[in-house]
Amino acid sequence: MSLAYLLQQLLNGLSLGGAYALIAIGYTMVYGILRMINFAHGDVFMMAGYFMIYSMAVFPWYVSLPVVIAGTIVLGVVIEKLAYKPLRSAPRMSVMISAIGVAYLLENLANYLFTAMPQSYPQIDILKHVYTLGDITVSRVTLVAPVLTVILTVLMIQLVNHTKMGMAMRACSKDQNTARIMGIKVDSVITKTFIIGCGLAAIGSILYFTDRNTVQPYSGSLPGLKCFVAAVLGGIGSIPGAMVGGFIVGVCQIAITAAGYSVFSDAFTFVLLIIILLVRPTGIFGEKATDKV
């Protein structure tokens, strides 16, 4: 195994990890505020892939990007309003079941609207430009993904820690009732969280599918779960944690595939999850939470 090969795989891993990280941030922020696993997030990400296919058929790429991001955000907010908001006061299990129902619906809807056949993802020229450096060949998206992820993560951290909206988000995640008493519009904060999460998922989907070339109705569910694992790994509720977790999951997946065990590339992520939950349930960056009776 040459150094160039290793470097090549590492770059691929970081690129995949970048896409995972962006989706994981969506999970972690929603979980931080609503305390629920948004099982539908992976399928929202899949839908973003289809949006890109259809908008690229009509518009040039620089129009398509904002269209796709806006479309994904609208989808996410509609899901939140219709499927999660009515259950705000219901037990946590009902909300989780509702999320699973939405995931099921989105998959079937995609199956109906876009057929079960994998559809080829449009090539965005500026992302597909290939660099060759000795034995290493990388497309531009491989280099852009990790950098963009880091930039967006830093922006998110600034947003959460240094703006009024971020302060409201932190207040809601600590204690929703008290936040409401303090005059924070909890529902609007939750909507904003979904807007951010879905926007990032749209960007993540562009980075992810550009490298993978095809989209099919079920291509969101497993990556979605993996991204949740990434969020848990980094410490749920922590944005830098989600980024680090995303990179770890991405690099591990590529490493296992490169080692010839591609059958286990999905399973390994979950082994990682079980280990981290046992050794350090709060994740790498997570805060220690105390249970009150």
Added chain:
Amino acid sequence: MQKNKKISKNFILTVIAIAVLIAILGFLQADSINYSYAITIIERSCIYAVAAVSMNLMIGFAGQFSLGTAGFMCLGAYVAGILTMPVEIRDQVYYLYGMAGWLHDIRLPLIAALLVAGIIGAALAALVGWPVLRLKSDYLAIATLGFSEIVRAICGWDGLGSITNASYGLSNIPAFKNVFEAVGICAACIIVMLLMIHSSYGRAFRAIRDNDVAAEAMGINLFHTKQLAFVVSSFFATVSGGLLAVFLRSATSSTFTVALTYNILLMVVLGGIGSVTGSVVGAFLITGGQEWLRFLDQTYYIGNFQIPLLRTGFRMVVFSLLLMIVVLFWNRGLMGSKEFSWDGLFGIFKRRRKTK
């Protein structure tokens, strides 16, 4: 005296209902070639009912949100499939990997094979439950979901090709002899779970569901109770997987994806979390519903006009929309946490009459 009379009336009704069911099954079985479609639906529903009740035991009664059902079903399908496959065709099925020598000549009758599968599933559950059951709600859900993916990956791994036939899966598994065998085994499984739920163990399950801290204070060993619920539920999930393999006459790891777990979860939710009869009704409604809505998948023409929307895939969209409506507006499911009883059934009619 009054009470005795009531019990005997319900008892007679139950006996009549069972007799009618057996008669219907016998009628279908007698002409099994013409009614094969109906038999298929009944068998599939019964098998899913076992899986749904086993999941309900864990989610609805013990209150532990475990989503590992598909993994255990996968395990059961493989164990039961390997053990019941006729010895003479094994070389043909395993033509690529060659079947492991120690396993090659072991063949068991269906019930024994299902028991072995169940015991292996229960043992694995005990092993996995030891670390995993310390987790709570969503973490438990995602960890068990992950476990199920791990099992699936192992079953499809070519390193174990001489046992599981890797990605080729198992085929030529002998089918059920008749509809009674399938329905009978399923009914027996559900009855055992019902007995479990009505025993003192079942009350302990409900205690930890309603308030784990209070239950612990009352002297219930939280961890052992969770472990017991998980082991029993996994036993029957594994058995249902074995039944599914016999029903399909094949087993491949790609059948047992997360989507299967979600499907069974939706049966539990539709029927009512915490109701055994609800889960059975849910299994029949969802399996049957997917068949009855099949007309939505076909394109129809009135003259030259094609009815809009109807084409492949529309059935599942309508179906998942219906499910979402149940989840959102009727989130206690059809039965809530109540069980079916004759008094309850007549109660509905009486109330109707009164309101008129």
